[in-house]
Amino acid sequence: MLLLTTAVIAILGYLAGTRRALALSGGRSSNMHSRPGYYGSFVAVWAGLPALLVLAIWLIVSPAVINNVVRNDFPADALAESAATQSLNFGMIEGIARGLNALSAEETAQAERNPDELRALMGSRGVAIAGEPQPYMVKAAVDLNRLRALNGWATAFIVTLIALIGGFVSYRMIKPRFRARNRVEHVILGSLIVASSIAILTTVGIVASMLTEATQFFHAVPAWEFFFGTVWDPRFAAAGSGGSEGQFGLIPLLLGTLYIGFVAMLFAVPVGLFSAIYMAEYASPRLRAIVKPLLEVLAGIPTIVYGFFALTTVGPFLRDISAQIAGLTTGNYTSFIQAQSVLTAGFVMGIMLIPYVSSLSDDIITAVPRAMRDGSLGLGATRSETVKRVILPAALPGIVGAILMTASRAIGETMIVVLAAGVAARMQLNPFEPMTTVTVKIVNQLTGDLEFTSPQTLVAFALGITLFAITLCLNIYALYIVRKYREQYE
Amino acid sequence: MSQVVTPSATPAAARPRVRRDIGIKRRYAAERRFRAYGIAAILFGLVFLFMLLTSVVSKGYTAFQQTMITVPIEFSEQVIDPNKERATNPQKLLTANYPVLARNAVAKVLGVAENDRTKMREVGQMLSDSVRAQLRDLVVANPSIIGTTQSVRLLAAGDLDSAFKGQIDLDVTESNRKISDQQVGWMKQMAEAGTLAKHFNTGIFVNGASSRPEAAGVGVALIGSFYMMLIVLVLALPIGVAASIYLEEFAPKNRFTDLIEVNINNLAAVPSIVYGLLGLAVFINFMGLPRSASLIGGLVLTLMTLPTIIIATRAALKAVPPSIRAAALGLGASKMQTIFHHVLPLAMPGILTGTIIGLAHALGETAPLLLIGMVAFVANYPTTPLDPSTALPVQIYMWANEAERAFVERTSGAIIILLLFLIAMNVGAILLRRRFERRW
Numbered sequence: 001m002l003l004l005t006t007a008v009i010a011i012l013g014y015l016a017g018t019r020r021a022l023a024l025s026g027g028r029s030s031n032m033h034s035r036p037g038y039y040g041s042f043v044a045v046w047a048g049l050p051a052l053l054v055l056a057i058w059l060i061v062s063p064a065v066i067n068n069v070v071r072n073d074f075p076a077d078a079l080a081e082s083a084a085t086q087s088l089n090f091g092m093i094e095g096i097a098r099g100l101n102a103l104s105a106e107e108t109a110q111a112e113r114n115p116d117e118l119r120a121l122m123g124s125r126g127v128a129i130a131g132e133p134q135p136y137m138v139k140a141a142v143d144l145n146r147l148r149a150l151n152g153w154a155t156a157f158i159v160t161l162i163a164l165i166g167g168f169v170s171y172r173m174i175k176p177r178f179r180a181r182n183r184v185e186h187v188i189l190g191s192l193i194v195a196s197s198i199a200i201l202t203t204v205g206i207v208a209s210m211l212t213e214a215t216q217f218f219h220a221v222p223a224w225e226f227f228f229g230t231v232w233d234p235r236f237a238a239a240g241s242g243g244s245e246g247q248f249g250l251i252p253l254l255l256g257t258l259y260i261g262f263v264a265m266l267f268a269v270p271v272g273l274f275s276a277i278y279m280a281e282y283a284s285p286r287l288r289a290i291v292k293p294l295l296e297v298l299a300g301i302p303t304i305v306y307g308f309f310a311l312t313t314v315g316p317f318l319r320d321i322s323a324q325i326a327g328l329t330t331g332n333y334t335s336f337i338q339a340q341s342v343l344t345a346g347f348v349m350g351i352m353l354i355p356y357v358s359s360l361s362d363d364i365i366t367a368v369p370r371a372m373r374d375g376s377l378g379l380g381a382t383r384s385e386t387v388k389r390v391i392l393p394a395a396l397p398g399i400v401g402a403i404l405m406t407a408s409r410a411i412g413e414t415m416i417v418v419l420a421a422g423v424a425a426r427m428q429l430n431p432f433e434p435m436t437t438v439t440v441k442i443v444n445q446l447t448g449d450l451e452f453t454s455p456q457t458l459v460a461f462a463l464g465i466t467l468f469a470i471t472l473c474l475n476i477y478a479l480y481i482v483r484k485y486r487e488q489y490e
Numbered sequence: 491m492s493q494v495v496t497p498s499a500t501p502a503a504a505r506p507r508v509r510r511d512i513g514i515k516r517r518y519a520a521e522r523r524f525r526a527y528g529i530a531a532i533l534f535g536l537v538f539l540f541m542l543l544t545s546v547v548s549k550g551y552t553a554f555q556q557t558m559i560t561v562p563i564e565f566s567e568q569v570i571d572p573n574k575e576r577a578t579n580p581q582k583l584l585t586a587n588y589p590v591l592a593r594n595a596v597a598k599v600l601g602v603a604e605n606d607r608t609k610m611r612e613v614g615q616m617l618s619d620s621v622r623a624q625l626r627d628l629v630v631a632n633p634s635i636i637g638t639t640q641s642v643r644l645l646a647a648g649d650l651d652s653a654f655k656g657q658i659d660l661d662v663t664e665s666n667r668k669i670s671d672q673q674v675g676w677m678k679q680m681a682e683a684g685t686l687a688k689h690f691n692t693g694i695f696v697n698g699a700s701s702r703p704e705a706a707g708v709g710v711a712l713i714g715s716f717y718m719m720l721i722v723l724v725l726a727l728p729i730g731v732a733a734s735i736y737l738e739e740f741a742p743k744n745r746f747t748d749l750i751e752v753n754i755n756n757l758a759a760v761p762s763i764v765y766g767l768l769g770l771a772v773f774i775n776f777m778g779l780p781r782s783a784s785l786i787g788g789l790v791l792t793l794m795t796l797p798t799i800i801i802a803t804r805a806a807l808k809a810v811p812p813s814i815r816a817a818a819l820g821l822g823a824s825k826m827q828t829i830f831h832h833v834l835p836l837a838m839p840g841i842l843t844g845t846i847i848g849l850a851h852a853l854g855e856t857a858p859l860l861l862i863g864m865v866a867f868v869a870n871y872p873t874t875p876l877d878p879s880t881a882l883p884v885q886i887y888m889w890a891n892e893a894e895r896a897f898v899e900r901t902s903g904a905i906i907i908l909l910l911f912l913i914a915m916n917v918g919a920i921l922l923r924r925r926f927e928r929r930w
Contacts, residue, residue, distance in 0.1 A: 181824065182824075185824060185825075185826040188826060189736075189740065189826070191732060192732045192733070192735055192736035192740065193736055195728075195729045195730075195732035195733040195736065196732070196733035196734075196736045196737055196741070196750055197750070198729055198733065198796065199733060199750055199753050199754045199757060199796065199797070199800070200749070200750060200753055202757060202768075202793050202796070203753050203756070203757060205768055205772055206760070206764060206765075206767075206768045209767070209768055209771035209772050209776070210764075210767060210768075210771065212771075213771055213775075270531065271531045271534050271535060272531070273531075274527045274528045274530070274531035274532075275528060275531040275532040275535060277528055278525070278527075278528025278529060278531065278532060279528075279532070282525060282528060291532055291536070294536060294539065295532070295535050295536070295539075297539060298535060298538075298539055300850065300851075300854075300912065300916065301542070301854070301909070301912075302853075302854025302855070302856065302883055302908065302912070303854070303856065303857075304854070304856040304883045304886050304887055304890075304905075305542070305546065305854075305886075305905050305908070305909070306542070307887075307890070308546075308886065308890050308901060308902075308905060309542050309545060309546070311890060312545075312549070312890075312898060313541075313545045351535070351538045351542075354534075354535045355535075358535075382517055382518065382520070382521045383521060383524075384520055384521045384523075384524035384525070385517070385520075385521075387524070388524075405759065408759060408761075409759075409761075411761070412760070412761020412762070412763065412764070413761070414761070414762065414763045414856075414857035415856050415857055415887070418857075418887075419887075419890060439761070439763050439857070442763055442767070442861070443763070443857070443860050443861065446766075446767075446770065446860075446861045447860055447861070447863075447865050460767065460861075461767060461771065464763070464764055464767040467761060467763070467764065468760065468761075468764050471759065471760060471761055472756060472760075475755075475756050475759045476752075476756065479752070479755055479756075
């Protein structure tokens with residue numbers, strides 16, 4: 001509503017500013033420094049921007065102020081209670097305040113007199129209240145409602161006032177010599193800078209949010225137990241008990257992640273590399289134009305689809321075929337590959353990663369200078385010898401970079417492993433058994449009801465920051481290699 | 491190699507000129523082998539692409555058909571409202587025993603006596619539980635049909651549906667399958683009479699979550715995904731374009747812009763689940779926005795797509811030749827005017843292509859949404875982005891975890907819908923590029 005008012009004022013300002021500029025120019029627009037639209041925009045910016053800024057700050061600050069004021073009126077015994085109880089009480093007051101809005105004035109007065117009936121009264125209006133309200137709560141709720149209403153009006157008044165003042169002042173500033181365009185362009189430039197710093201803010205947000213939650217976790221569980229523990233057994237504690245009897249060992253998860261990633265790379269790297277070589281060195285342009293997009297479709301398919309494919313097709317297939325093999329060799333038809341296993345997850349993930357390897361290495365192979373290729377062919381080497389002896393050694397750093405980037409994808413991949421790798425955190429080396437990964441455990445710990453105090457929940461952030469750190473290192477190193485490699489041939 | 495000289499044919503030592511063996515045969519064989527590896531690798535990739543798609547389609551195409559039973563239902567007043575209190579008690583029509591109506595109607599068609607309890611129960615099992623809601627809505631919308639007989643199309647139960655589509659192996663002994671011989675017999679009987687038939691399944695597009703596969707649909711998920719895509723488009727496109735204009739056209743080459751560069755490249759490679767953690771910690775825990783809301787999903791996906799859009803936009807801006815800029819500047823346009831009036835419109839096709847591809851990625855993303863509580867059982871349509879909702883890929887995840895056979899079919903059906911959306915978006919992007927791409 002308020003946004004709309006501000007927008008209307010800004011639009012009106014734009015129209016008025018344009019009109020005034022036209023009038024001042026006296027029919028010859030060259031009299032003015034800028035074109036009329038810029039004067040209009042200038043007024044609109046002045047009307048809108050300060051008002052919106054004030055609105056934003058107000059919206060952030062005012063709830064805290066109101067809560068403080070209400071809290072100051074609490075009786076001493078309520079203030080003496082623990083922080084958790086207080087926040088619970090405050091939640092109740094909020095509930096009562098919401099309920100009071102549904103009541104008539106008369107009923108409110110009655111409720112203030114005897115708060116015991118309040119709960120039943122509100123229950124009849126469809127507002128459920130968690131506990132039995134105490135007298136001071138009703139008073140606080142009434143205060144809360146009053147302050148909020150007041151706050152709403154004050155915000156509306158002040159923001160509208162600022163918008164009007166801004167519009168009026170800037171309107172008065174319009175003169176033929178006034179450089180409206182430059183002013184407006186400064187504002188635009190500012191907004192461009194703000195937009196590009198959002199990228200930085202995201203990174204800061206990721207690191208900060210995960211660090212704060214993870215430090216909380218490390219208060220409950222010592223860091224070395226997390227990083228070097230070999231048993232993963234979080235033992236979901238009952239809500240609120242906050243017990244940390246569980247064991248949070250990172251090692252089995254990390255091992256599972258790396259193992260599954262390794263199996264995936266075992267499939268993805270040869271296949272991706274060979275198809276890249278074929279497409280870069282052998283394929284005709286027409287074949288390339290068909291096959292390259294088709295392979296890239298593999299990268300466009302959502303990972304959940306791969307997960308489902310692994311769960312319903314690949315897993316059962318591997319299980320059945322292993323039962324056949326076991327039956328033929330030993331006569332005992334029990335499958336030695338389980339439906340959810342390292343192999344299933346790794347294999348399907350490998351398929352997903354083929355296009356990453358192939359298109360990245362394709363770029364790198366084609367970037368090797370023509371002269372090197374021609375020189376080798378001219379000396380009588382066959383194409384494959386050229387590839388093996390000249391191109392691959394020249395492209396090796398770039399390819400290693402590409403493989404590292406792909407590996408970081410494999411480590412961070414979630415949906416395939418959630419559906420296909422299993423949930424048992426074990427340390428073993430049999431690829432036919434299920435293992436679990438860091439990402440699976442993040443999902444497991446954070447789906448369902450959660451509270452931000454138990455280590456069972458917070459461990460997900462510790463896992464997350466580990467994952468972030470690993471992939472970040474891999475990526476930075478890979479980018480560094482690729483960049484270095486490009487410079488070499490440019 | 492015109493003539494192969496073999497020692498047995500000619501006494502080699504006698505000839506002065508010996509062809510030096512440079513292993514040409516071996517080398518050509520290696521060449522052929524190397525080539526074959528390349529072809530094999532490409533085939534491997536393509537075969538699995540094909541297998542993946544056929545496996546999904548063959549499992550899922552049946553989800554677009556639904557077994558329905560069309561029977562004349564007698565809306566008998568005795569069952570719905572035996573004591574004639576519907577005028578005074580509006581609850582009466584809502585709580586009446588509607589399944590009995592449907593069951594009796596089907597029993598009548600099958601010729602089962604109403605007092606045969608075991609058989610009646612089996613008849614009841616052939617119908618979906620959702621007939622209660624279906625008939626209730628009919629009666630509540632139009633109470634005057636009480637006492638009349640109407641022909642109504644009822645949903646068959648999930649197991650019957652699977653059996654009718656041939657997905658349940660009927661050769662297994664009766665006790666080991668979910669549908670009895672008696673029911674199979676009735677099914678065949680009704681199918682021959684034409685009362686039981688497959689119809690196009692509109693339910694999968696409009697229904698919300700349901701624990702009964704036959705009544706479950708992706709309606710809520712589609713709306714949730716739509717809201718999220720809208721939020722991503724509205725936020726990520728302007729911010730992404732603004733950021734890339736600054737970085738490409740204005741930014742001085744210094745430490746700070748270098749940092750932003752490296753940052754964006756890294757953000758593009760951060761695992762998506764990390765964005766989920768960010769959303770959970772910042773939007774839900776810190777800002778206190780409601781869980782499961784598509785607003786948060788949209789914000790998280792926005793942050794995730796931003797790097798993609800920025801990278802695509804910068805490439806598009808770079809592709810605009812400097813002569814355009816020079817011409818505009820030479821005619822007295824300011825730098826800002828040059829960019830917004832000339833460079834940006836020319837780069838627009840490239841920007842939009844990148845945006846659509848980024849959106850397609852965001853549409854298929856699941857992991858971050860799991861963490862911010864989109865894994866929710868939502869049966870009602872969300873009306874605003876703040877209402878709890880779910881998303882198409884999350885719905886797929888939830889169904890993939892269900893055990894029933896009928897849900898496998900639903901999951902594949904939902905995947906087909908998702909893939910169709912993705913194909914449409916990507917084809918749109920390709921067409922856009924074909925239509926507007928200019929080579930300078």
